[in-house]
Amino acid sequence: MPELPEVETVCRGLRTAMEGRVLTQVTARRPDLRFPLPPDFEGRLRGRRIERIDRRAKYIVVHLDDGQVLIMHLGMSGRMNLWAPQVSAEPPPLATHDHVIFEVGNGSRVVFHDPRRFGFMALTREDELASHPYFAHLGPEPLGDIFTPDYLSQSLDGKRTPIKAALLDQRVVAGLGNIYVCEALHMSGISPRRLACSVSGQRAERLVPAIRDVLERAIQAGGSSLRDYAQVDGELGYFQHSWQAYGREGEPCGQPGCSGTISRIVQSGRSTFFCNKHQR
C-alpha cells in the first residue's frame, strides 16, 4: 500500500538484494498488469546486470547494463517479496497474485505481488527516460532542493482547486499521495478545502517543511521496519505507522492545544481527514 516513503523503503530493500547482480531469470506469470507488459519482457531482462536502482516520485527505476531502464509502479496494492537462500532452504511456494519473479545471480529471488493489479512495469532506454510519458510531466521531488515555499506559491498561483487536490497533482509536486497530503495539511494547520491559490506566504512557509517532515519521518519508520520485515519474511511495501489525522474520523485532533475532532469528507472522490478547528 505504497506512497512515496513506502516506495523509498522498497527501493532500499531492492538495492540490497539486486544492485550489481545479474538477472538470471525473469518470469511473468501473467501479461496483464495495469497495462500489458512490453513484448519479450522476460527475454529483454534475462542476463542483464542491474547497475542502479532509483526512485522518482512513486516509480522504481532500475538501470540495466545495456542502457535499458525498467520502470515499476506498485499501484495501490503492490509489494515486493524478497527471499534469499540464507533465509530458508527453499523459496516459499508462489501465491495467488505473485505476478513477476526476478531471480538474481546470488540465488535470491524477488517476487512482485499485487492483488489489485493497479501496478505496472515498462521498459525504456536511458536516453528516453526524462521524456518518457510517465516522467515528462512530473513536478519536483518533495524532498529535493527545488521544492521550496517560493516554488510552491508560484505553482499554485491562480489555481482555484482545493489545496488537497493540488497537492495530489503530480505536476505540482511528484510523489505525494492521499495519506501524506492529509497529514501535512493537518500538521501545518491548513484546511484541505482552502483554494490552492491562497496558499502562499506564511502558509507555504509552513506547508513545505510539514510535507518534508511527514515524509522523512515515515521513511525513517520504514527503514527500521525494513530490517525487521526483511528478517521475518522479506516482505517489502508496507509498514506499521501511526497517522495523526488519516483514518481517525471521530477521534480527538492530536495537535497540541487543539480540542477539535477529526472529520472525514470526500474531495474529488478520495477521503480527506482533517480537523476543522485548527485547520483553516
Added chain:
DNA sequence: CGTACACCCTGGCCGC
C-alpha cells in the same frame, strides 16, 4: 486550458 469524475481490479470489512 483546467477541473471533475468514472474506471481499472481484488479483497477485507461491516451490517443485515
Added chain:
DNA sequence: TGCGGCCAGGGTGTAC
C-alpha cells in the same frame, strides 16, 4: 454463514 454494499494508499482517459 452468506451476501450485498462500501471502502482502499494510484494514475489515466474522457467529458464538461
